[in-house]
Amino acid sequence: MNTKSIFLVLCCLTAFPSYAQHVPTLEEVVNGGLIVTKGESRVNWLSEGNSYSKKEKNPAGGYDIVSYTAGKNKREVLISASMFVKPGTSDTLSVRSFSFDTSHKQVLVYTNTRRVWRYDTRGDYWVLNMETGKLRQLGAQLPESSLMFAKFSPDGTRVAYVSGNNIYVEYVSDGKVVQLTRDGSNTIVNGTFDWVYEEEFSCRDGFRWSPDGKYIAYWQSDTEGTGWFDIINNVDSLYPKILRFPYPKAGTTNSAVKVGYVAASGGETTWIDLPGDPRQNYIMRMDFIPESN
Template sequence: LTGTKQLLVRGADLVPPGGGKPIVIEEYRFSGDGSKLLLFTNSARVWRQNTKGTFYVWDLAGKRLVPVSARPGYQQFAKFSPDGRMVGFVRDNNLYVTDLATGAETALTTDGGENVINGTSDWVYEEELDLRDAFHWSPDGRRIAFWRFDQTAIRPFYLVDHDSLYPALVPVRYPKTGTPNSTVKIGVTEVASGRTSWVDLGADKDIYIAAMDFADSPTELWLTRLNRHQNRLDLLLADATSGATRVIMSDSDSAWVDANRPRWITGGKQFLLLSERDGYDQVYLFNRDGSLVRRVTPGGWDVFEVVGVDEQSKVLYFTGAIDGPLARPLLRIGLDGKSLTRISTEPGTHGVQFDPTFRLYVDTYSRAGIPPVETLRRADGTLVRSVAGNLALVRKVDALRLRPPEFLKVPTPDGVSLHAWIIKPRDFDPAKHYPLLLFVYGGPGSQTVTDVWGGAQYLWHQMLAQDGYLVASVDNRGTGGRGAKFMKLTYLHLGRYESADQIAAARWFGQQPFVSADRIGIWGWSYGGYMTSRTVFLGGGLFKA
């Protein structure tokens, strides 16, 4: 509350055994009792992120730095056991546990290698389901549950690496349409004995296990199972000893379902889950057996994020599109579905993190053109103090005297109104004609038009504006924040409606008196790159670049 600071670790003290200089901390994590720190350094990239490196444990009282493993090889996803006495980690696609008192290292799996992956994920799960860290400790620290992938059946797809004098072929286990995915299994290993039980995932083997963890119980797991088509999500409970499972709830859709995860409350007796079953992302309350208690949130607009549940006060904190898809206000509602209350009052985007007691939260707040600041607030939103004013960046941005983005709505021939923003030069003259560059992403559920600080990309767009360009972005049909019908219209027709909307938007902008209709360009990356090429091709000369 006071902002008083306490030095916990001197960087100069973090010299590993036999090392000549301190390590560089890239990530850190406290043990449950706060007596130790798990430090991550020397990282290297795996696919998209730096998820392998070297882990050390720092004993705060003893001021001693020890490596998690003395053996060669990168480690991944190291984490303390709940009692802080052990650390589990992945190395070379196998799971290990280190006893911190003795330094003894034990392998829990031994079959990992080129084809078999334990405790981390294959390319598909990393890319499509955002799964990298693929093991969990049980609440009592006696077991570890993990994913096991066998990608033997997946043929390599060769990428050409031109970043050298002679190009090299890089194989990626990439399953194409109609070919097998990795065979997935869920194992539960008893740390003391090394005994592994395998979870019954059902008769259909062509599935994804999108998420998994212990279900507020040391002896029972929950897991979400997606069919290959990804239009059905089953929530299962599994016995950690026998592996026996039962389906307690299912969510399905004619297009697709998102791989949402349960949030367990009331000591595991109930759980909350996001679902679009009523046309918008809403929070539903279920009993542990899967029976529906009620929809908690009011419906009619999307819930963006469940921030937390104050079980003592029986209230849910979340962000949602109560004002439309552009902002992210903090809201509160009772678990009985009553007393919806707005907590944040400032327009824009609020990223919220509560303390465990739900008395206080840190609010990371920004708007389009306004850099983020952090404040400490009470649960009702009242300000306690500033945490990070970001003054250096705020002053630099203010000194540029930029025109903030203007939000507007763009009509289309189909009668749909699309959200958009436009950035104009600082000395904008409505009597002049300016070239226009459209920025597009446009993929399912995405948004480029939000009231939030845009970082380096925003500043690059502003730089173009200072060179005399207009820069605009439009969220086409298929983007997020406007309900399932608006988003899933593009199902089985990816690109059709999105490109039509971008073309309609470019034509509308071209009709504005300050836009040079013969000087319109478009750019985007990833799905936006696909959208750019398709939209230019279909635009019939509308786009000049």
């Protein structure tokens, strides 16, 4: 070891004396107590164009949804944390993210999240009517933390979401649920994607409302015949678990991917006629043309 190497090591130990004196516990490392960080939440620009909304912690517990006016930095509480208390309980929703309908009279709250691959894209969704104060959970009949990519219809009367690789539409007013697809399984994936599409194309949310709210277009992946990859998960529980997922390596079978559209009220899916072998093509982007079907 030369003089420069010794000098660098001594500088590191001097700069972080607490690490030299204290051996961190596993709990400190896993639960984030070792290094304290502070960041800002995602912001959502409001329809008037000069204000944005974001979540902020309420000192009494939970999160407020607040707005700031650009330029003036004027702050206003749009929704207080007290409005996010679950009906019949004293529990306040922990707001992971939120979105408004076009009227800004309803807000969709994402909470109780779980990780899918590397992002927490699965959880519970609640709708809050800001005028009446009514808070209601969506997909209450489905397993906990199983809803993905919920979003309002253009007119705000319904919310569509994915659960168990199937697509659902739920009416906000009365909770009526319409199941649009029924073939979702371990190998048939509707409204979201397999590992390759997320990794290579950043594709996660796999369905779109039409501008008039009458249809939903979506991706479907058929992973049958794709090789399975095993990973040992050593961090989420006391004992390791083996995770299996379809993962095509170079030269092996890809998922067969196609795009179709279905009436939001239910019915048969119409599949788009695309040229070529669906296992040899990628469909990376899809959307409705604005002001049309």
